[in-house]
Amino acid sequence: MTPPDPPPWKPGPWRSLLLPGLVLLAMPWVAWWAWRTERRTLRQGRPLFSSEWSAAERVGVRHPEKVRVLALEAIPVPGFPWMHRLAARVGFDRRHIGGLCLRYAILLRRDLAAQPLIMAHELVHTAQFERHGSLSGFLRTYLLQCLRSGYANAPLEREAVAKSQPVPRPPEPQSWPPRRPQVR
Numbered sequence: 001m002t003p004p005d006p007p008p009w010k011p012g013p014w015r016s017l018l019l020p021g022l023v024l025l026a027m028p029w030v031a032w033w034a035w036r037t038e039r040r041t042l043r044q045g046r047p048l049f050s051s052e053w054s055a056a057e058r059v060g061v062r063h064p065e066k067v068r069v070l071a072l073e074a075i076p077v078p079g080f081p082w083m084h085r086l087a088a089r090v091g092f093d094r095r096h097i098g099g100l101c102l103r104y105a106i107l108l109r110r111d112l113a114a115q116p117l118i119m120a121h122e123l124v125h126t127a128q129f130e131r132h133g134s135l136s137g138f139l140r141t142y143l144l145q146c147l148r149s150g151y152a153n154a155p156l157e158r159e160a161v162a163k164s165q166p167v168p169r170p171p172e173p174q175s176w177p178p179r180r181p182q183v184r
């Protein structure tokens with residue numbers, strides 16, 4: 001997921017014990033929701049453009065041909081409004097979500113859908129889903145990491161941020177002698 005600026009993370013017994021328990025209990029239902037949302041997106045979404053296909057290969061997606069992309073007004077999240085309020089308190093405010101990856105389904109908020117950085121970020125999550133082998137396997141690991149370390153420090157999220165950065169361009173050839181900055 002891609003919220004622009006996650007709030008600071010303050011771990012405590014509530015987040016380290018009770019919430020992971022709730023996540024594990026809710027897992028079958030979350031996985032069912034994710035599977036249904038992925039299936040719907042695969043039916044309605046568009047395939048990757050060629051530049052997105054290259055980005056997918058660059059970040060390690062094994063099957064870019066399976067990916068479908070759908071732009072929406074708001075990203076759907078599972079659960080009831082009270083769950084969304086609870087999630088907002090632990091750093092998952094749905095209003096901040098710019099994109100969501102459910103294996104081969106990539107959902108993007110319409111106003112952010114043209115940003116290649118967000119697409120690359122979600123494609124890293126697709127590659128992570130492929131590595132984990134199943135929807136529920138990845139989601140369980142991802143959500144528990146977010147609870148343990150905070151969204152911004154979860155290892156799977158850090159990998160997505162790091163790998164989605166644009167490839168650095170080679171440095172411009174320097175002119176010689178180097179120009180001194182002018183001080184007035």
Ligand SMILES: [Zn+2]
Binds near residue numbers: 001002125160
């Ligand atoms: Zn993410």
